[in-house]
Amino acid sequence: MNGLTRLEFATHFTVDAISICYYLLDKPSIDVRQLLPYCMTLPKEIQLSIESRRIEYLAGRYCAVQALCGLGMAAPRVGRNADRSPRWPAGTYGSLSHTDNRVIACAVWQSEYAGVGIDIEKTVPQEMLPSLEHLVFTVPEREWVKTSPGLTVCQAATLLFSAKEAFYKFIYPQVHTHLDFTDLSLVALKEGEFAIELQKELGRGWRKGKVVQGKYFFDDEQVITLIAAKQP
Numbered sequence: 442m443n444g445l446t447r448l449e450f451a452t453h454f455t456v457d458a459i460s461i462c463y464y465l466l467d468k469p470s471i472d473v474r475q476l477l478p479y480c481m482t483l484p485k486e487i488q489l490s491i492e493s494r495r496i497e498y499l500a501g502r503y504c505a506v507q508a509l510c511g512l513g514m515a516a517p518r519v520g521r522n523a524d525r526s527p528r529w530p531a532g533t534y535g536s537l538s539h540t541d542n543r544v545i546a547c548a549v550w551q552s553e554y555a556g557v558g559i560d561i562e563k564t565v566p567q568e569m570l571p572s573l574e575h576l577v578f579t580v581p582e583r584e585w586v587k588t589s590p591g592l593t594v595c596q597a598a599t600l601l602f603s604a605k606e607a608f609y610k611f612i613y614p615q616v617h618t619h620l621d622f623t624d625l626s627l628v629a630l631k632e633g634e635f636a637i638e639l640q641k642e643l644g645r646g647w648r649k650g651k652v653v654q655g656k657y658f659f660d661d662e663q664v665i666t667l668i669a670a671k672q673p
Contacts, residue, residue: 444471451658453633459669460511461547462504471496479503481520500544501537508548536610543663557669558611562603564595564662573598577622599664601627604655607666608637616643633658
């Protein structure tokens, strides 16, 4: 596909029964007409948006289709729910994310996994830190961001934001409940791995204090986070 180059992801992201696709996005080389067949419908607001936004949306759908093909599905498509979230084929969970020059998606069988969430973010600039501190971080996390070993403040802040985004994508299809960023807390971090603790009751077995493990890696100026939980 012109304008989309398959990228390698960190080896510890190679998780059993999770199909992940990761692409470098070169917008000037993209022909939108090539991507349209991979999208069930193009929402009105995307049709009316700028070309760059249309490319990002369609590239995300293309990447999602490739992830589903990695599960062995034939000619899968990803639709759109009324709440604007992606509608994955029956029997699957999936997640997708993009920046202005990267797109990533993953897919799993529901028989294998209870959910999956993936996120990619560009490292935030210094001037964005105050707004993240106000909206995203709990009080202990504000100190952690400043002292996290091996990471700059901007890298730590971006990782924290992305980890919470990945958790939300993971949990939303199960509970259909919106969360504030401060409803989640980072409670552990080591090389390539993190843990998020839920700070409120969500129902369906998701109780306050439940901890979910995740994985992360940095690629150039991007951070990628992944959360997946096997079926019990």
